Amino acid sequence: MNSGLKGLLRGELTSWVGAAASIAVVLFVLMVLAGAPFGEALSGFVDGAFGGRRFSYLLTTLSRTALIVGMAISVMLSFRAGLFNIGGEGQLVAGGLVAALVAIMLPGPPLVVLFLSIFAAMAAGALWALLSGVLQLYLGVPLLVGSLLLNYPIRYIGSYLVAHPFRDVQSGMVQSHLVPQATWLPYFPGTRLDIGILFIAVASVFAIIYSHTTVHGYHARLNGLSPDFARAVGLPVNKLALQTLAMSGAIAGLVGAIAVFGIHHRYIDGMLVQPLYAWTGIIAVLLVGMIPWLVPLSGFFFAAIQTGAAGMERTADVPKEIALVMQAVIILFVASRVSGALLASSGRKASGGGDA
């Protein structure tokens, strides 16, 4: 269950210290390259991630955490089932797009509109994920490739819809109209953090319970560990795969809806793609080796790196792109030891077998 974590804690301590030291060295070199004042950079980082007047930067971090964790949870469900779905981005876009369009077009009481839109967004995300599943199961396109390629059409479909039929012409941008103000997710009192994070918290709890305690989660995981085994003992592998993908896509769709109703209040072309929410979600899962309850923590960690880097740029002029480098280096040093068996479970290679 959590042998990854045990590995983290057991023995190996020196090599973990080694990894941490290596990461620090890489970052140090980069800082020197950028000619950054070290102390300022550090305090800028901490302030940017956790500080600000009335903790406004911490709230920014939390707001970003919500989206990253949401995407991470979505990806985790797929990965644990051995489904290498890296089409979270497309599912996210499908969700955001549909959420905005439904909310704009559907008349009715705001709360009803809000929930129907969220539901529609989840359905859209699920459908988009199912499409890649169908491509894999019935048309022979590997999920890894199919799900990735499907990210692009939906992005352009979204772009087209808000550039032409549903464009808010007055705004001058490629974006939809605003969703009705009454459907906007409220802020926590006295803050500028919307309650979208509560939805994500619920999704996380669901994912943890699902993974550890349900029959479906157990079957999906067996399928993930060894698809041949799952087939041989008569698990309905195709159905499992499609259901898991749908679940995964629905959560990505939910995240899209939260970005619409909580943050941007409309669909803006590129708003869900450019910040790399989906990719950050993937690495957040990889960092903790797909252990469900650790995913929210690692999502928060990466969100803090991003907002911290922005703070570092403001105070010390260190390019905030350093956040990407930090994430990559951490993944390289940490995940290369925690999660070994992705490839095997993605079914690319016949396992080496070994003498048995």
Next chain:
Amino acid sequence: MHVALSGITVRFGALTAVDDVSLAITPGEIHAIVGENGAGKSTLMNALFGLVEPAAGAISIDGTVRRWTSPRGAIAAGLGMVHQHFMLQEEMTVLENIVLCSEPVGRFGFVDFAAAHRRLKESADSHGIVIGLDRVVGDLSVGERQVVEILKVLYCEAEVLILDEPTSVLTPQEKDRLFAILKSFRAAGKAIVLITHKLDEVMEIADRVSVMRGGRLIASGRRAETSKEEIARGIIGGELPAARQRRPRAPGEVVLSVDKLVAAGRGMAVGPITLSMRAGEIVGIAGVSGNGQAELVQALTGLRPSISGAITLCGVRIEALDVERRRQAGMSYIPEDRQRVGLALGATVAENANAGRDDRAAFSRGPFLNRAAMTRFARSLIERYRIRVGGASARASTMSGGNKQKLVVGRELARATPLVIAENPTWGVDIGAIDFIHGELMRMRDEGHAVLLVSTELDEILALSDRILVMYAGRLAGEVARDEASRERIGEMMTSRAVDALPEVA
């Protein structure tokens, strides 16, 4: 060339796989090494060959101590090894396979295939081996592949030849030809190490026998000075299990009937196959691996779609059903590949034990798992099958091969279905475990279940089956009743109309 191993010790973490073993290998001799699974035979040879690094001990060749940390050094010193599993590139030609790793290179590192061809011809001819060098290995039969392996060793001009279980995949005829080649090598003054589980072979060809158990060398001596029984006692470290009593039993009603079943195979279709099985009988399917047994089993279990034909299980037509519904209709399946198909190695023993159970209510509460019930069931299997494992929550990957197999067998037999399909159920497990698994299959038979036993081990087929079917080239080549069965008769059917896989030795 004399090779002497002294005090070799190999450790894998806490496990001491080879414990202070000293051994001499003499030219012009065939030296058999025997022992249970996991006794350390392969590991000892891997240490000699530079594939693993011994924690202690020395290797000396013709009196001088040598060290190497990769096979490169061993090959240069004149050692050659044919591994337990074929070390071949299926997509390459025979010639490419043979030159690989010791390619004669011309300019800019390009391989001089012509030179290799010439050199190979010489050494092959001298032992009377003929094989098409431009054929792709993937198209070769198992016996031919074995020849490629031997040619690889010959090509490197090895003086010491190590063969790790070379016969486990061969038909009796192929085995005979292999032994003829080995004898020719012995005559040429080469030293040969032969690892095997088959004591008949030891008695047939070996000049010297060494027995290993639990990493230690138990005994070593001239074959002529020992007996099969003595060796067997050495292997298991105790008395041999008593020969199994076979209770006569009249077969009951038809459990499975297969009518003109055709399944897709690699390159060509398998079938049409027609057979039927009754309650209380074990039907053995013999054959050289790759003759359609795997496809037949997969078509029966639903893992592979059948192209045409009918399958009826306990009166229900099942050819259109999926795996789950076929299992519910009364089928259990012990797959050959326990690592990938039999178990999910990353999951716990309990999780593995409960997978594929139809009585879902027994280990779940609504959509939720009943972990306690799952653990209870796993514990009962562990006890009943004497599985040596840390516990129900240990990962399946921590078990040894034999114990893994017991878990698979236990899980499937516990379902007590009318039909049990067992595919090489004792492949690569040791004598003790083999005996246990055979006993279980016999028990099933005696209790009135039908058992379809697919095995490449003739001995196993002969020991268990009430009727024997032989598969060749995707079809049933014939049926032999238990009383009329003999190794020779079946061996012939296994290769009926076969192109001679192994060339005649001059």
Next chain:
Amino acid sequence: MLELLFDSSFAASVPRFVTPILLAALGGALCERAGVFNIALEGFMLTGAFAAVLGAYFSGSPYLGALAAMLAGIAMGLVFAEFNLRRGGDPIVVSIAVNILAAGLTAFLLRAIFHVTGAFNDPAIAGFEPVHIPLVASIPYVGRLLSGQSILFYVAIIAVPALHVFFARHRLGLRMRAAGENPAALEAGGVSPSRVQLWALIGCGAFCGLAGAQLSIANVNLFVENMSAGRGWIAVVAVLLSRGRPLPLFLIAVVFGMVDSLSFRVQGFGLPQQFTDMMPYLATLVVLVGLSWWRRRQSV
């Protein structure tokens, strides 16, 4: 209409689109055949594009720019090797990390070295001039196709048969194939598969570096963040489809390059830009589906 689609500038533009995909895919083929599941071509390529600009800017020579690109690609290959081959990291994880690393590092260095964000353009960046082949240039349609391309196009074209021969007859090529198919056998023969795979990654880095150079100092003379824009992924698909066989790989790269080039041209017919943008990806999916359908028919 067809002639608008297939005017001679279309011929001239196809190689521009084919070259980066083909070069990256050739690199990918080395890894594929050697059994390294490298889907970080995008990152390798982006790093190469940046290094090419860096080299060309400071040296004033596009050749040194291309050399720098190769070295940078190789450096990424070494990073991949360190974490995948030596530390045993999952190749997909390492690939994703390397892609992110490349995006971050190029953007970061762009600011650290040139003090700009987003894009860097300067007359001092020495780009490749088109190579005009005297006789060929005067053949009507083919002339535009084969003459007047950047030198890297010709490198890519020559590399296709060269790689084929390399796999078939060269010692390292043979060993790479073995490392990809059955590394244990290679190891048993005394050759370390990871050593062979290391060479594959080095070669892959060099090819992808050149692919990047084609983008940044042959097609145009500047660097833009993320300028590889998904081409590395298309190359990955080409590699997977062709299973690393150079000749089929060439054909697939040409198809993808043509679709890419065509998608620009059909905008002239009033198709919304978003739909033309989709074309390369949809075409890739269609090819994937078609090919797997064809393979399934073959196997029955």
Next chain:
Amino acid sequence: ADKLFVYVSPDAIGVNAFLQMGKTGIEAAGKEYGADVKTYESKTAAERLDNVNAAINEGANVVVLLGFEFNDIVKEVAPTAPDTQFLIVDQCIDERPDNVHCAVFREYEASYLMGVAAGMLTESKKVGVVGALDIPFLHRYTDGYAQGVKSVAPDVSVDIRWVGGENPFADPVRAKEQAVAMHAAGSDLIFTATSGGDYGVFEAAKENNFKVFSVDVNHCPELPGHIIDMTLKRVDTAMVEAVGAIEKGEKKTMVSLGLKEGGMGAMALDDAALATSQCEIAKHPEVVEKVRSVAKSIEDGSLKLEDPMFAK
């Protein structure tokens, strides 16, 4: 200094001349009014929001926002930060609170002039224009240009294309390809409004030997012999002016700058600069003449142009 001006860019500044002018502008304004200046670059919708919030959080007196991307953000944030003044350049919002100010340009007036010149100079009777992305704002360039062409040569056709792709505002590769394709389709003069992609179009012009019009700043010296003229947009002067008004305490400042106010221009209109500009239009005095007379009639209102951004 105890004052802080923050410039938040909507995109990476890079080689984007327009956004670079914003930086020049904020620095000039800072110097003029004795304030520290900071530039926060954004690349995504989320970063824009974060950066505006950060500017407020860091205590900026004036936050300058370039481009239409900030409308939503200002609407939401400005009322909650009454002590901070917001200046939106290029765009304006309805129902502004007191602390929101605007400076907008009438780009279509200048692109109309480019169209006039193109209509007169084309030999193939076909001209082209590449925009970064098919969005209303960029129609101020493409449509203005097309109208200008039609006004002098109704028989000339105008090919309008977009860069699109992953990076529409910074993709010289695709921009170049569009220009090459357009040229192949018969256009002999191409107007480029592709921000970061302009250099790609220039490359195409150099390789295929056709002529182009560009935007924002004088590119002629970089590509002598190939650039006819360009629209000039004086973001920096507009910014200093507007910040001045804000500093004086004006509320809801609104400046609209076109040819008349000198906020937009063209090389042909500026006698002194034209001589040393190396722009091709200098070789065609009759075109310069015509452009100037059209400009005059736009300035004095006798020629009324509709803002294409709000046209159907």
